Amino acid sequence: MKKHNFSAGPCILPKEVFKKASEAILDFDNSGLSLLEISHRSPAFVDVMEEARSLALELLDLKDKGYKALFLQGGASTQFLMTAYNLLENKAAYLNTGTWSDKAIKEAKLFGEVIEVASSKEKNFNYIPKSYTIPKDTDYFHCTSNNTIFGTQMKSFPNTDKPLVCDMSSDIFSRKLNFSNFDLIYAGAQKNMGPAGVTLVIIKEEILGKVTRKIPSMLDYAVHISKDSMFNTPPVYAVYVSLLTLKWIKENGGIAGMEENNNRKATLLYAEVDRNPLFKGFAEKEDRSPMNATFNLTNSGHKEAFDKLWKDAGVNGLNGHRSVGGYRASMYNALPIESVQVVVNCMKELEHKI
Amino acid sequence: MKKHNFSAGPCILPKEVFKKASEAILDFDNSGLSLLEISHRSPAFVDVMEEARSLALELLDLKDKGYKALFLQGGASTQFLMTAYNLLENKAAYLNTGTWSDKAIKEAKLFGEVIEVASSKEKNFNYIPKSYTIPKDTDYFHCTSNNTIFGTQMKSFPNTDKPLVCDMSSDIFSRKLNFSNFDLIYAGAQKNMGPAGVTLVIIKEEILGKVTRKIPSMLDYAVHISKDSMFNTPPVYAVYVSLLTLKWIKENGGIAGMEENNNRKATLLYAEVDRNPLFKGFAEKEDRSPMNATFNLTNSGHKEAFDKLWKDAGVNGLNGHRSVGGYRASMYNALPIESVQVVVNCMKELEHKI
Ligand SMILES: Cc1ncc(COP(=O)(O)O)c(C=O)c1O
Ligand SMILES: Cc1ncc(COP(=O)(O)O)c(C=O)c1O
Ligand SMILES: [Mg+2]
Ligand SMILES: [Mg+2]
Ligand SMILES: [Mg+2]
Ligand SMILES: [Mg+2]
Numbered sequence: 001m002k003k004h005n006f007s008a009g010p011c012i013l014p015k016e017v018f019k020k021a022s023e024a025i026l027d028f029d030n031s032g033l034s035l036l037e038i039s040h041r042s043p044a045f046v047d048v049m050e051e052a053r054s055l056a057l058e059l060l061d062l063k064d065k066g067y068k069a070l071f072l073q074g075g076a077s078t079q080f081l082m083t084a085y086n087l088l089e090n091k092a093a094y095l096n097t098g099t100w101s102d103k104a105i106k107e108a109k110l111f112g113e114v115i116e117v118a119s120s121k122e123k124n125f126n127y128i129p130k131s132y133t134i135p136k137d138t139d140y141f142h143c144t145s146n147n148t149i150f151g152t153q154m155k156s157f158p159n160t161d162k163p164l165v166c167d168m169s170s171d172i173f174s175r176k177l178n179f180s181n182f183d184l185i186y187a188g189a190q191k192n193m194g195p196a197g198v199t200l201v202i203i204k205e206e207i208l209g210k211v212t213r214k215i216p217s218m219l220d221y222a223v224h225i226s227k228d229s230m231f232n233t234p235p236v237y238a239v240y241v242s243l244l245t246l247k248w249i250k251e252n253g254g255i256a257g258m259e260e261n262n263n264r265k266a267t268l269l270y271a272e273v274d275r276n277p278l279f280k281g282f283a284e285k286e287d288r289s290p291m292n293a294t295f296n297l298t299n300s301g302h303k304e305a306f307d308k309l310w311k312d313a314g315v316n317g318l319n320g321h322r323s324v325g326g327y328r329a330s331m332y333n334a335l336p337i338e339s340v341q342v343v344v345n346c347m348k349e350l351e352h353k354i
Numbered sequence: 355m356k357k358h359n360f361s362a363g364p365c366i367l368p369k370e371v372f373k374k375a376s377e378a379i380l381d382f383d384n385s386g387l388s389l390l391e392i393s394h395r396s397p398a399f400v401d402v403m404e405e406a407r408s409l410a411l412e413l414l415d416l417k418d419k420g421y422k423a424l425f426l427q428g429g430a431s432t433q434f435l436m437t438a439y440n441l442l443e444n445k446a447a448y449l450n451t452g453t454w455s456d457k458a459i460k461e462a463k464l465f466g467e468v469i470e471v472a473s474s475k476e477k478n479f480n481y482i483p484k485s486y487t488i489p490k491d492t493d494y495f496h497c498t499s500n501n502t503i504f505g506t507q508m509k510s511f512p513n514t515d516k517p518l519v520c521d522m523s524s525d526i527f528s529r530k531l532n533f534s535n536f537d538l539i540y541a542g543a544q545k546n547m548g549p550a551g552v553t554l555v556i557i558k559e560e561i562l563g564k565v566t567r568k569i570p571s572m573l574d575y576a577v578h579i580s581k582d583s584m585f586n587t588p589p590v591y592a593v594y595v596s597l598l599t600l601k602w603i604k605e606n607g608g609i610a611g612m613e614e615n616n617n618r619k620a621t622l623l624y625a626e627v628d629r630n631p632l633f634k635g636f637a638e639k640e641d642r643s644p645m646n647a648t649f650n651l652t653n654s655g656h657k658e659a660f661d662k663l664w665k666d667a668g669v670n671g672l673n674g675h676r677s678v679g680g681y682r683a684s685m686y687n688a689l690p691i692e693s694v695q696v697v698v699n700c701m702k703e704l705e706h707k708i
Contacts (some may be wrong), residue, residue, distance in 0.1 A: 022379035032357045036549040073427035077586035081570035195390040197589030216435035232431035235551030
């Protein structure tokens with residue numbers, strides 16, 4: 001039985017992508033070779049890399065605006081340290097909206113002073129702090145647009161003249177934003193873009209070159225830019241599957257098309273969470289993430305019954321993260337609304353049974 | 355037509371591996387889910403990671419000897435800086451046998467003093483320096499076991515009481531060595547182990563914890579060890595395909611089985627290079643690599659004719675690296691001897707034609 005996959009990441013990708021991704025392993029583009037055995041310097045793969053870099057910028061409406069796209073290894077966790085290595089000379093401002101912000105802060109502290117401008121830790125990160133000021137003497141401001149674990153999302157971003165750095169790992173390509181307000185965006189691929197093993201980094205080039213420390217080549221954005229994201233062997237397959245997904249996004253209405261669908265899915269689920277007396281949401285309503293909906297049973301005694309219902313319905317990955325408990329429905333771009341309806345039906349069925 | 359793939363890396367993998375690797379994209383282990391969409395924390399993937407880590411140590415005969423295996427992102431190029439970040443407090447000794455050693459040296463210099471104990475640069479790295487001493491006061495000794503670009507291989511390693519660090523990217527799992535003489539071995543997967551996007555690191559734990567600098571989490575071997583190589587999202591697919599390849603190695607006689615085959619292939623090719631008056635080898639005979647055979651035409655006027663012969667025969671990736679010119683036949687574990695015979699036949703055919 002094909003599952004309804006609500007996994008938080010790695011997660012569902014479009015089925016057309018899986019099909020092409022599987023074929024390329026046996027024969028890439030009628031070359032007589034598997035995609036896994038071709039040189040990353042072959043014209044065929046250089047084309048893949050260039051198209052992926054260009055399409056990422058195009059979808060974000062960042063073409064010809066001074067930005068470069070890179071496909072790097074190391075996950076978003078490596079970006080926690082690379083952003084600081086490349087940008088933090090004296091002091092940086094960080095907004096703490098959850099586990100991932102917290103980890104970014106921890107790594108940045110090795111490179112300079114970190115000002116935590118605000119934190120929602122005292123309420124287990126169930127909301128996004130809104131009133132804070134970014135000190136004038138900071139090198140950049142860092143935030144996490146979508147908090148995968150807690151199910152909150154920043155709906156707006158501070159207006160600042162400092163470089164704006166954002167971890168968009170769990171909501172990139174899911175909603176329209178004025179991306180040119182950002183100076184550095186990074187995102188592990190394994191939510192809306194592709195398989196685990198590659199990270200998209202979008203950089204406004206003018207913010208680089210301002211720190212005095214020497215940066216090891218593999219951690220230096222300028223080095224990767226100068227080599228068109230091919231300084232060393234890139235994660236060929238993950239880049240290719242990302243390209244397939246980016247093309248699918250484009251063919252399906254671009255980011256606007258994704259957003260429309262994502263809003264329909266989120267509305268359907270959150271409406272049931274609110275309506276159904278057996279469930280309550282975790283995050284503050286105004287900060288709810290359409291990507292990751294966190295909710296709980298109002299009476300934990302129903303856990304066994306509910307878990308049986310959704311598991312029997314072929315639902316996968318609905319368990320909440322241990323930091324929150326309860327349930328988390330991750331509804332990334334590729335998740336069909338039919339899968340959300342299946343969960344909603346299980347919630348209704350629980351109500352009828354009890 | 356299926357190609358004879360002599361690509362230097364990414365490169366040929368066993369065809370059984372491609373088949374299973376393709377199937378897992380559509381349905382992993384009858385789970386109803388693609389391998390690309392399952393959580394890296396799922397029991398199914400945790401098993402893959404653990405089996406891969408354990409099998410890597412088993413094949414190298416390093417089980418229960420104080421070693422840990424990690425599957426990291428970032429390529430061997432990231433290991434150039436990580437080894438120094440984790441091990442270089444004052445001074446380190448490096449043997450320079452080619453481009454990759456040279457790059458490792460460059461990165462290490464950011465972290466401390468580097469003593470180049472010997473170099474074969476003056477002869478464009480066509481041999482392995484053999485008489486050198488490792489200064490007493492160095493933190494470790496670093497070398498490159500196989501020089502992918504120049505086609506040389508270290509046949510023996512210095513006897514030293516310093517930690518022995520080795521880049522085995524292009525010959526790991528290809529020949530028997532006493533691996534317990536090494537303290538840290540690293541290898542980008544994309545030659546003998548799997549697809550691009552994952553790097554195997556084998557560490558003797560006792561060498562860690564000796565430097566005073568603070569190490570960012572993602573660059574800290576101890577952090578990755580403490581999290582069983584799952585500190586952050588690992589490159590799931592690349593790890594899985596590596597596991598398939600490691601199993602194939604085991605089923606085909608382990609490293610001893612690989613070595614026997616590799617020697618047969620290398621003997622076949624080098625014998626023709628030596629016999630055929632139209633060709634000459636690049637590397638000194640005693641240092642020749644069975645993995646990457648570098649050779650040239652004695653008369654460059656025959657280039658067009660020879661290139662046509664091998665291309666028509668379905669051979670891929672025989673062009674030499676720009677630093678050496680001529681030809682390079684990369685004959686990794688998965689390359690069948692039949693493919694080597696095809697190249698040898700082209701060499702003979704050229705001789706008969708002329
Ligand atoms: C918002 C966010 N940032 C960072 C990470 C860490 O990503 P990685 O595991 O690729 O290092 C995650 C992982 O889920 C995430 O959701
Ligand atoms: C011996 C050796 N070391 C290091 C590297 C660099 O590996 P990566 O591209 O994975 O960083 C290579 C790549 O071919 C290599 O052959
Ligand atoms: Mg700005
Ligand atoms: Mg309710
Ligand atoms: Mg030793
Ligand atoms: Mg000859």
